[in-house]
Amino acid sequence: EEQNAFLEHWETRWAAPRIHGSTRRQVEAMYQEERPHLKALPISGVQYFKEVQRTVCDDTCIRIDHSSYAARPARIGSRVLVRLFEHYLEIREIRSQALIRTHARVDRPGTVVLPDEERLFNPSRETRTLLRQAQEIGAATHQLCQTLFAREGRVGQRKLWGIVGLARRYPSRLVEQACQRALTEGIHSYKRIKALTEQLTAQALEQLNTPAQTEPVLTQHHRLIRDGQDYADLFTLGAQQSASLPLFNED
Known part of the structure; x- marks a missing residue:
């Protein structure tokens, strides 16, 4: 209040009656002359933004910070300008x-800002390519990718790319096992499928690092195996008989 009162006094006492520049006119008189042409100040101040260009993807979205934003009516494959506030x-x-279009920015990576009525569920060439690669991995992987596409449409192809990409880093049979478990447990998250694959890989490596089992212990007692003393007596008898045999000279 004190500051506002001081400012009002300063404006009335000093600023308004001041003679302005070479025009030799009072500031207050010039202000009253221009006042009808002045507009109200904007509610918000100047907002800074960053401009980037993006290509509209197969699912009619653009990618910003690992999230998807609807770009219709921009055509698929076209370039658009994005201002990031x-x-x-x-x-x-x-x-x-x-x-x-205008969208509120999201903080969580992987979020899809796309109304359900704008989702595309007809397969494209990209969809068929992904399903073919999934089929090469295994039947369960192919079935899981089909399920995800039927559930989410083209926007779900990002998950499909992630699943088929696992086969480039992990054995295909382990990716297939992870997808089979995902189908059984109703898992639709790529992160969880990746975690399952990593878990199966760790288990397989642990089995490889486990030392081989030691040689089996020989059987010491069996009905077909005689007592050791019997063999000792046999060897002793043989030695005695050999000693009693006459020696023959070559002469």
């Missing part, structure tokens, strides 16, 4: 910079 983003045409 602190809390929201704008999708614009590159040439005219006409506004296409």
Whole structure:
């Protein structure tokens, strides 16, 4: 209150009656002349943004910080201009910079900002390529990818890319086992499927590092094996008989 009162006094006593520059006119008089042409100040201040270009993907979305944002009516494969503000983003045409869509920015990576009515469920060439690669890994992998596509549409192809990409880092049979478990347990998260694959790989490596089993202990007692003393007596008898035999000279 004191500051506002001081400012009001200063403006009335000193600023308003001040003679301005070479025009030799009072500031207050010039302000009253221009006042009808002045507009209200904007509610918010100047907002800074960063501009990037993106390509509209097969699922009609663009990718920003590992998240997807709907870009319709921009065509699939076209380039768009994206203005990134602190809390929201704008999708614009590159040439005219006409506004296409506005979205609130999300913090969680992997979030899909796409209305259900805009999801595409018809398979594209990219979809068929992914399903073919999944079939090469195994039947369970192929079935899981089909289930994910039927559940999420083209926007779910990001998960499909991740699943088929696991076969480049882990044995295909382990990826197949992980997908089989995912089908059995109703898992639809790529992160959990990846975790299952890593778990199976760790178990397989642990089995390889386990030392081989020691040689089996020889059987000492059996009905077909005589007592050791019997063999000793036999050898003693043989030695005695050999000693009683006459020696023959070559002469």
